[in-house]
Amino acid sequence: EPRLEVLDAEARIFLFHNFLSRAETDHIISLAEPHLARSGVVGTSGHHGVSEVRTSKGMFLSRRQDQKISDLEERIARWTLLPVGNGEGLQVLRYSKTQKYDAHWDYFFHKEGTSNGGNRYATVLMYLADTEEGGETVFPNIPAPGGDNGPGYSECARKFLAAKPRRGDAVLFHSIRPNGELERRSLHTACPVIKGVKWSAAKWIHVGHFAMDGEKPMGLDLHPQPVHVPGCEDADDRCPGWAERGECETNGTFMIGTPENPGHCIASCQRCAQFFSDN
Template sequence: MAPAMKIVFGLLTFVTVGMIIGALSQLAFIRKLEQDSYGTESLPYRSLRGLESNAHLQLPRGIPYWNNDKEAQILRLGYVKPQVLSWSPRIILLHNFLSPEECDYLRAIALPRLQISTVVDTKTGKGIKSDVRTSSGMFLTPEERKYPMVHAIEKRISVYSQVPIENGELMQVLRYEKNQYYKPHHDYFADTFNLKRGGQRIATMLMYLSDNVEGGETYFPNIGSGQCSCGGKTVEGLSVKPTKGNAVLFWSMGLDGQSDPLSVHGGCEVLAGEKWSATKWMRQKAHQ
């Protein structure tokens, strides 16, 4: 075997082993959470910049040594309830991942700066407008990433996904109004431009920020053989209803280190109300 081939083979082996270890760690973490079932109590949690309020996060009740545990507060231990929806690709629904106050906080930050959403151009890697995606959105800034409430959410995402914080892109907040949608697509890149800035996207955390939405499901058309609801229609595949505070963690890359076409997903048409969401894309390496 040529030296160059040995190097490539070694790197692929390293990446594959690393992903398998990460997946096993995540599985153990999720199973531990699934076994826990506690009541909750509120403790104060402050934010920044004029949005400071009587916001609260939820902590487990009846576990004395957690009462003053900041890590438990940040991770919402005993309150977040994971539900595995699929193993191929990995899709986990995290009930109560965000508190109502965190949802409102992200919406308040985003509202004044919403712009028409774009999609990634496969030739240039830049954002372009497209009828594939009809929402409006914005990205949090690196400075906002340091805000206590945003930092807590990012740390929580890192722990539940088992992906380092520095591998995450800036969080995006989106609003879908009536009749708006996002056609099925994959989150991994097909261009080389974006791969230079942290490697391939391996996982996505999609967090729902609003309630009372009709339609607007997150739809995975290539999963399972059952039927589900999507924008008022019955279709083949799997869908997740947008419920305030819940989050969907799914993986765009398989354990073999290859992009997974089964991770194709879309945002179904909103029939009534407004669907707000926040998205965190995670890369193979630190995102630049």
């Protein structure tokens, strides 16, 4: 029976049990399986490539690929209250034993990522098969209720908010907060599969219309008002001027950096939420 569960109200993370039927999950797998290839990643600079951060295989379906996919996309739109046209095509993923996807945000930190429909606003992650052990979706910035999910979860997932990969279930989470900044609690990882195989399908939904199949892309260059975050300061007094001249986009490594190696001008580039918590 379909049932909605709130995993974290403040971060707006939800689990919809039995969102897809068995016929739908089987159909998606049958469409995808002949076309699987090694999954890629997009770095903070916009570079695409293969990385050990992500070891699954995957492929993309077209939006409204067939009537069954179209019906599913309409149902996703009704749940999320976001138009079908804002979504990318479904990405179908297959994780074999030991395969995983390390912690990452679906939010883009590079300008190229927002050139078609603006940034990613929300993600619906659907599970297409039962995974015997492991493969959980974990949100490492959110502790597990009570501090421990218990022995029914893999070691990767025990201490954090997590969803088990069960056929037909779907997780909805938001990458952008109501103030327009990154939702840091949307950081998520796909734990390694320990036993069995994991099949999933991701629907990434943008702020605006996502152009596909010959449509003209519409970029949304949104600049929300910066929110003060304690501890977030520039390392150089010249940062505001550099940011005004576009250095945040052209020299992102120096200006912004990464969570592991922060840059010098995080505040002026309005990326405080990427590195600091304001909670």
